[in-house]
Amino acid sequence: MTALVSHLKLLEAESIHIFREAAAQFRSPVLLYSIGKDSTVLLHLARKAFWPAKPPFPLLHIDTTWKFREMIAFRDRTAKEFGLDLIVHTNHDGLARGINPFDHPPSVYTDIMKTQALRAALDAGGFDAAFGGARRDEEASRAKERVFSFRAAGHRWEPRLQRPEMWTLLNGRLGKGETVRVFPLSNWTEGDIWRYIALEKLDVVPLYYAATRPVVARGDQLIMVDDERIKLEPGQKPEMRKVRFRTLGCWPLTAAVESDASDIDAVVTETLRSKISERAGRLIDHDQAGAMEMKKREGYF
Amino acid sequence: MLVAALREESAVRQTPESGAMVRLLTCGSVDDGKSTLIGRLLWDAAAVAEDQRAAVMQASQNRAHNGEKVDFSLLLDGLQAEREQGITIDIAWRYFETQQRRFVIIDAPGHEQYTRNMATGASHADVAILLVDARHGAKRQTRRHAAICNLVGIKNVILAVNKMDLIDWSEQRFRAIEAEFETMAASFGFTQIAAIPVAAPSGDNVMRRSSTMPWYVGPTLLDYLETIDVSVERSDAPFRMPVQLVLRDSDFRGYAGTVASGRIRPGDRIVDARSGLGASVRRIATMDGDPAFAGKGDAVVLELDTDLDISRGAVLSEATRRPINADVIEARLVWLAETPFDPEMGYLLRTATDLTPVTSMSISALIDFETLAAAPAHVCAVNDIADCRILLGRPTALDLFADLPATGNFVLVNAVDGATVAGGVITWAQAGASAVGDNVLVLDRELLARGLCSDLGDSPADLAEFHRRAQEAAILLRSVGIPVLIEI
Numbered sequence: 001m002t003a004l005v006s007h008l009k010l011l012e013a014e015s016i017h018i019f020r021e022a023a024a025q026f027r028s029p030v031l032l033y034s035i036g037k038d039s040t041v042l043l044h045l046a047r048k049a050f051w052p053a054k055p056p057f058p059l060l061h062i063d064t065t066w067k068f069r070e071m072i073a074f075r076d077r078t079a080k081e082f083g084l085d086l087i088v089h090t091n092h093d094g095l096a097r098g099i100n101p102f103d104h105p106p107s108v109y110t111d112i113m114k115t116q117a118l119r120a121a122l123d124a125g126g127f128d129a130a131f132g133g134a135r136r137d138e139e140a141s142r143a144k145e146r147v148f149s150f151r152a153a154g155h156r157w158e159p160r161l162q163r164p165e166m167w168t169l170l171n172g173r174l175g176k177g178e179t180v181r182v183f184p185l186s187n188w189t190e191g192d193i194w195r196y197i198a199l200e201k202l203d204v205v206p207l208y209y210a211a212t213r214p215v216v217a218r219g220d221q222l223i224m225v226d227d228e229r230i231k232l233e234p235g236q237k238p239e240m241r242k243v244r245f246r247t248l249g250c251w252p253l254t255a256a257v258e259s260d261a262s263d264i265d266a267v268v269t270e271t272l273r274s275k276i277s278e279r280a281g282r283l284i285d286h287d288q289a290g291a292m293e294m295k296k297r298e299g300y301f
Numbered sequence: 302m303l304v305a306a307l308r309e310e311s312a313v314r315q316t317p318e319s320g321a322m323v324r325l326l327t328c329g330s331v332d333d334g335k336s337t338l339i340g341r342l343l344w345d346a347a348a349v350a351e352d353q354r355a356a357v358m359q360a361s362q363n364r365a366h367n368g369e370k371v372d373f374s375l376l377l378d379g380l381q382a383e384r385e386q387g388i389t390i391d392i393a394w395r396y397f398e399t400q401q402r403r404f405v406i407i408d409a410p411g412h413e414q415y416t417r418n419m420a421t422g423a424s425h426a427d428v429a430i431l432l433v434d435a436r437h438g439a440k441r442q443t444r445r446h447a448a449i450c451n452l453v454g455i456k457n458v459i460l461a462v463n464k465m466d467l468i469d470w471s472e473q474r475f476r477a478i479e480a481e482f483e484t485m486a487a488s489f490g491f492t493q494i495a496a497i498p499v500a501a502p503s504g505d506n507v508m509r510r511s512s513t514m515p516w517y518v519g520p521t522l523l524d525y526l527e528t529i530d531v532s533v534e535r536s537d538a539p540f541r542m543p544v545q546l547v548l549r550d551s552d553f554r555g556y557a558g559t560v561a562s563g564r565i566r567p568g569d570r571i572v573d574a575r576s577g578l579g580a581s582v583r584r585i586a587t588m589d590g591d592p593a594f595a596g597k598g599d600a601v602v603l604e605l606d607t608d609l610d611i612s613r614g615a616v617l618s619e620a621t622r623r624p625i626n627a628d629v630i631e632a633r634l635v636w637l638a639e640t641p642f643d644p645e646m647g648y649l650l651r652t653a654t655d656l657t658p659v660t661s662m663s664i665s666a667l668i669d670f671e672t673l674a675a676a677p678a679h680v681c682a683v684n685d686i687a688d689c690r691i692l693l694g695r696p697t698a699l700d701l702f703a704d705l706p707a708t709g710n711f712v713l714v715n716a717v718d719g720a721t722v723a724g725g726v727i728t729w730a731q732a733g734a735s736a737v738g739d740n741v742l743v744l745d746r747e748l749l750a751r752g753l754c755s756d757l758g759d760s761p762a763d764l765a766e767f768h769r770r771a772q773e774a775a776i777l778l779r780s781v782g783i784p785v786l787i788e789i
Contacts, residue, residue, distance in 0.1 A: 006321035007321040007322040007402075007403040009321075010321055010322050010598065011322075012600075013559060013598055013599055013600040014600075016559075016600035017545070017559045017600050020545040020546055020557055020558075020600075021545060021654075023546060024545055024546040024613050024654070027761060047588065048587070048588045048589075048600075049557075049600070050548060050557075051548075051586075051587070051588040051602070052548070052550040052553050052555075052586065052588075053548050053549060053550040053553075126761075136394040136396070137394075137395075137396045143393045143394050143395065144391045144392065144393050144394070159391070162391075163720060163721040164417060164418070164421040164637045164721055164724065165421065165721075166420070166421050166424040166425075166453075166710070166712055166721075166724035167424045167425070167453075167706075167707070167710050167724075168559075168653075168707070169651055169652075169653070169710065169711070169712050169724075171651055171712055171714055171719070171721045173649070173656075173714055173719035174719055175717075175718040175719045175720070176718070176765065176769070178719070186394070187394070187396070187405060189396045189398075191398070192403075
């Protein structure tokens with residue numbers, strides 16, 4: 001493969017342009033911060049876009065209470081280091097009803113603890129625009145996503161509502177009840193994200209680097225045991241293996257991969273050589289064909 | 302080693318290189334085998350992960366598509382509605398890279414009812430692949446695709462003559478199609494045209510050189526894409542930077558924007574085109590330090606030696622060759638909205654970073670795709686390409702598209718619901734035509750607040766309602782022939 005990087009500055013400039021367009025046109029934006037590698041790059045670009053001023057919006061994290069502990073520690077450290085406002089929102093109603101990723105199908109759990117929680121948090125904050133780290137290379141229905149993705153009242157994504165985007169002109173004039181999701185990383189690939197993290201020497205959650213961790217097998221996937229809430233099958237015992245994560249979400253729903261890539265150089269090399277697509281480790285996308293498209297219609301990112 | 306090499310490279314580079322990433326538009330229809338060609342390109346260039354390969358193999362078997370072993374087009378059709386109908390409606394973005402370059406594939410639908418989607422996709426492209434079926438040659442559709450590429454400013458065109466296997470790999474037939482296309486394209490502003498004979502399912506001349514067409518000695522499609530020169534800007538292009546926003550931090554005040562053309566260095570004189578006010582650049586500020594200069598595509602902050610009191614929408618330019626401070630323009634546009642052009646509707650002109658109310662607008666001609674001639678017309682609907690004349694509510698800094706594309710394009714916005722209704726290029730502009738004459742009724746905030754909107758306060762909901770009433774009032778007045786300008 002290749003160590004191509006000369007296009008990263010083009011992607012960076014394009015993302016900064018998008019951040020500034022959104023900040024100039026929307027009344028009350030927020031940055032959806034999900035702690036992963038894409039959010040790390042997103043936040044770094046936001047800092048560049050408004051430097052020497054701080055980004056003119058808070059961070060929002062939807063906490064399902066099932067994130068890896070290392071993610072939460074990283075989140076709090078990051079917000080403090082850059083002096084940014086951090087809003088943490090949890091669907092306490094769902095929590096009280098005992099919704100969890102072990103006893104409920106991924107689609108139900110995701111809808112209640114992530115999609116509904118996100119909608120409630122955006123409504124509560126009165127935000128008219130939310131930055132997200134989605135990339136078009138992630139999944140088929142994402143490949144058609146706009147940079148300014150319009151949502152009708154209730155945060156519904158309707159293909160017919162989407163506006164054509166010509167040249168670099170981003171029209172952010174909202175219709176009645178509309179809000180927008182803004183995707184500055186639209187044209188980045190997973191390989192670009194890692195090369196940029198290396199180039200800019202960005203800190204990421206250590207879970208992205210290989211280390212010996214306790215895991216259990218579920219089907220052909222490895223799940224890390226992050227706390228005592230794990231539900232083991234009879235006779236099953238966690239075993240120690242050298243693993244890392246390509247993508248980070250709720251720990252019971254995010255599969256680890258066996259890897260020796262324990263630093264950034266090794267991760268870049270492994271990513272560029274990888275033959276398995278990134279979202280293969282995400283259990284929620286595999287329910288049915290077009291799963292992501294349906295989730296988006298319901299207001300998922 | 303990999304990362305060390307990459308850091309070294311970044312240390313010597315100061316500005317983005319336009320050739321590092323190539324944006325490639327693919328136009329043609331399902332019948333021409335377009336999805337198969339792109340699928341083949343991704344498959345061969347190793348941009349397809351193994352689980353995706355397995356999924357495509359599986360689906361190919363389920364469908365037994367045309368009896369082919371692998372249906373490469375399954376890699377591309379994204380949205381469920383499209384998969385069910387077997388057509389491509391929206392633009393899809395794909396990414397792959399080789400040792401040489403990073404590519405962005407913009408896959409746009411080919412049918413006439415999706416002209417708007419194609420124009421939208423084309424506006425982002427450096428290069429266009431026009432796909433034709435070798436059995437049929439360049440059709441009316443090819444002419445239309447070429448016209449759209451030309452309209453939005455594409456300079457490099459590749460004519461991919463596909464399905465060569467179905468015409469027995471005939472050189473004679475290929476040369477005839479090539480000649481026919483060159484005649485057709487003569488009236489356009491393309492600077493580079495290449496014709497390549499291919500067969501997508503078998504991959505002939507896509508990445509692998511075809512052994513069945515020894516008479517073709519030119520590059521394969523991928524070879525050509527890896528080496529094509531996509532820089533379009535003249536080295537002496539005048540400096541332009543549309544201001545996106547003003548950044549302030551304690552005693553710092555700077556203008557943030559992306560350089561649209563030309564170069565700027567500390568010490569250079571610049572002017573705000575609208576006010577005519579001038580200043581010198583004190584520094585170019587970025588989080589990575591102050592670069593010695595900034596060029597086209599750089600996202601920077603300019604700190605000036607004097608405060609110009611300007612805001613978003615201003616275009617900073619070099620002092621000698623300035624933008625036109627226009628209040629009347631002529632343009633060629635593609636109509637994007639389902640609702641046709643309506644002279645009574647309120648529209649806004651969105652240029653690089655400015656948003657200007659349109660006082661009045663009229664259609665003068667429609668482009669006939671058969672002859673490419675402009676025929677006089679007064680109406681314009683979805684997928685039409687039309688010539689128009691627009692009077693602006695106030696002078697706006699802009700350029701002619703042929704001179705400077707990034708400050709010579711625009712989209713037209715519906716003032717009521719915010720929809721993007723058209724995208725266009727400026728073909729003529731004039732300053733001082735005084736569009737706002739004595740007979741124009743100016744609806745300003747005070748006038749509206751006095752009566753029609755006297756029940757509204759300052760909340761976001763009330764302000765939205767204020768704007769809605771203003772627009773509705775303007776529509777009623779325009780319908781009885783009164784020119785209206787909203788200034789709130």
